[in-house]
Structure formats: structure tokens, C-alpha cells
Amino acid sequence: MRVTRREALLMIIFGLLGCQPPTKREVTPSPVGEIPLPTPGQRGEVSLEEALTRRRSIREFREEGLTPAEISQLLWAAQGVTDPRGFRTAPSAGALYPLELYVATGEGVYHYSPQSHRLATLSPEDRRLRLWEAGLKQDALREAPVIIVIAAVYARTEAKYGPRAERYVHLEAGHAAQNILLQATTLDLGAVPIGAFYDQKVQEVLALPSDHEPLYLIPVGHPR
Ligand SMILES: Cc1cc2nc3c(=O)[nH]c(=O)nc-3n(C[C@H](O)[C@H](O)[C@H](O)COP(=O)(O)O)c2cc1C
Known part of the structure; x- marks a missing residue:
């Protein structure tokens, strides 16, 4: 490795100060369009029983947006990785994980990566109004600051389970959705x-790959 005179000088200064100069790796920004999410909490103040009791479908929201920590927590609840072997918060037939999560906010459209717990920006545009149109103009979709979309890639599960896969994928979407709904309840959302x-x-609105088929739209916000 070639070291310039300036770098050598900095190394001497940092050496005298007893600390390490910042390495290139430490200052490298995250990949373009990738947004790291806050680390999800593992302990909440609301018990599972209380969340089950309090959960109700809410369709009217205040304008206030969700914090990155709240979005992080909801996505983790749906599909977060909770085991070094790659297992997640929600069960999956054969651990094949056919579900894909997308998020639409006023700032854009994002795709969630469970492995890195990051969001990849797909579009900087607010597509929520178009989702409202695609969702039969249901008011909840127009009012919510955040819409989580659960999509599925059936082929992942079909490869192992054949015609049984459709049933499994739908069951899994239910598991993930319920996790989101209960987690939202614990956050007073x-x-x-x-x-x-x-x-x-x-x-079309979200420009999803053709094999990512949307199964659920889940608008989330602060109850009005
Ligand atoms: C598969 C499924 C599809 C649903 N679709 C809609 C929907 O399109 N619009 C809506 O407002 N609620 C929808 N709901 C929510 C139900 O209306 C709601 O769960 C039901 O009224 C019971 O109320 P609760 O969720 O507060 O217990 C759906 C629920 C399920 C399970």
C-alpha cells in the first residue's frame, strides 16, 4: 500500500494522540439510495395480551408522520431476521420466505431488506394518492402517512410445495400482517x-417486479 506524505504525517499525529486515523471503510457512505433503519427494540411496554385486546382496524389518521424508529419497528415485526440462521419474526413454510415488503410515504417508495434491515429507495415520489385510487379510493389509504405493502413471490414456495404453495403464501401474509397490526397497537399507532x-x-403504481404480487395494503398512522 502506497502512503502519501500527508497520510504519513496524519498517521504520526494520530499515533502521538494515541488514536487510530479513520479508515476508508468507516467513512464510506451506505450504497446510493439505501437507508439504514434504527435498531428495532426488543422490549415494549405493552403486553401481547393488551395488544391483542386493543387491536382494532383504524381507518382515520392524523397528518403526523411516523418516525424512522416506528417504521423500523413495524417492518421488523413483519419480517425481521431474529436468528443467525436467517429465521424471521413470522413463520415461513420451508423457511423459503416468499414475502416482500414495500413502503409508500410522502417522501417516496421503498423496499425493505430483512437481511440488512435497510430500506432501498425505489422512487422519491409520493405515490400514496395513486395507491388510494388503486385501492378503490378507500379513505384510509389517502389519510395514512405510511402504507406498508405485503407482496409475494409465489415461485419461491412453489419450487418446493407445488400446488400447495398458494395456500402457504397466503397464510404467511396473514402472519406478517398480524405482526404489523399488533406492533402498531403497541406503538399507539x-x-x-x-x-x-x-x-x-x-x-404499476409501485413499479413492482412482475413476480412480486401485492396481497395486502396496510395503511398505518396516528389514530384521529
Ligand atoms: C383479508 C382481509 C381483507 C380486508 N380488507 C379490508 C379492506 O379492503 N378495507 C377495509 O377497510 N378493511 C378491510 N379489512 C379489515 C376488516 O374489515 C376488519 O378486520 C373487520 O371489520 C373486523 O374489525 P377489526 O379488524 O377491528 O377487528 C380486511 C380484513 C381482512 C382479514
Whole structure:
């Protein structure tokens, strides 16, 4: 490794100060468009029983947005990795993980990576109004600051389970959705699982890959 005179000088100064100069790796920014999410909490103040009792479909929201910590917690609840072997918060047939999560906010559209617990920016545009149209103009979709979309890649599960896969994928979407709804309740947020929408329109609005089929739209916000 070649060291310039300036770098050598800095190394001497840092050596005298007893600390390490910042390495290139430490200052490298995250990949373009990738947003690291805050580390999700593992302990809440609301018990599971209380969350189950309090959960109700909420369709009216205040304008106030969600914090990165709240978005992080909701996505982790749905599909977060909780085991070094890659297992997640929600069970998955054969651990094949067919679900993909997308997030639409006023700032853009994002894709969630459970492995890195990061969001990848897909678009800087607010697509929520178009999702409202694709979702039969249900008011919850227009009012919510955040819409979480659960999509599925059926082929991942079909490869092992054949015709049984469709059932498994739908069951899994239910597991993930319920996790989101209960987690939202513990955060004093409201949400509703929406199944009535035009599949193809949602796919177009979010520019989803053709094999990422939307199953649920979950608007989340502060109850009005
Ligand atoms: C598969 C499924 C699809 C749903 N689709 C919609 C929907 O399109 N719009 C809506 O407002 N609520 C929808 N809901 C929410 C139900 O209306 C709601 O769960 C039901 O009224 C019971 O109320 P609760 O969730 O407060 O217990 C859906 C629920 C499920 C399970």
C-alpha cells in the first residue's frame, strides 16, 4: 500500500494522540439510495395480551408522520431476521420466505431488506394518492402517512410445495400482517389490513417486479 506524505504525517499525529486515523471503510457512505433503519427494540411496554385486546382496524389518521424508529419497528415485526440462521419474526413454510415488503410515504417508495434491515429507495415520489385510487379510493389509504405493502413471490414456495404453495403464501401474509397490526397497537399507532384493491394497478403504481404480487395494503398512522 502506497502512503502519501500527508497520510504519513496524519498517521504520526494520530499515533502521538494515541488514536487510530479513520479508515476508508468507516467513512464510506451506505450504497446510493439505501437507508439504514434504527435498531428495532426488543422490549415494549405493552403486553401481547393488551395488544391483542386493543387491536382494532383504524381507518382515520392524523397528518403526523411516523418516525424512522416506528417504521423500523413495524417492518421488523413483519419480517425481521431474529436468528443467525436467517429465521424471521413470522413463520415461513420451508423457511423459503416468499414475502416482500414495500413502503409508500410522502417522501417516496421503498423496499425493505430483512437481511440488512435497510430500506432501498425505489422512487422519491409520493405515490400514496395513486395507491388510494388503486385501492378503490378507500379513505384510509389517502389519510395514512405510511402504507406498508405485503407482496409475494409465489415461485419461491412453489419450487418446493407445488400446488400447495398458494395456500402457504397466503397464510404467511396473514402472519406478517398480524405482526404489523399488533406492533402498531403497541406503538399507539392505528392500522387496517386492506385486501380490496386492483392488483395490477398497485403493481404499476409501485413499479413492482412482475413476480412480486401485492396481497395486502396496510395503511398505518396516528389514530384521529
Ligand atoms: C383479508 C382481509 C381483507 C380486508 N380488507 C379490508 C379492506 O379492503 N378495507 C377495509 O377497510 N378493511 C378491510 N379489512 C379489515 C376488516 O374489515 C376488519 O378486520 C373487520 O371489520 C373486523 O374489525 P377489526 O379488524 O377491528 O377487528 C380486511 C380484513 C381482512 C382479514
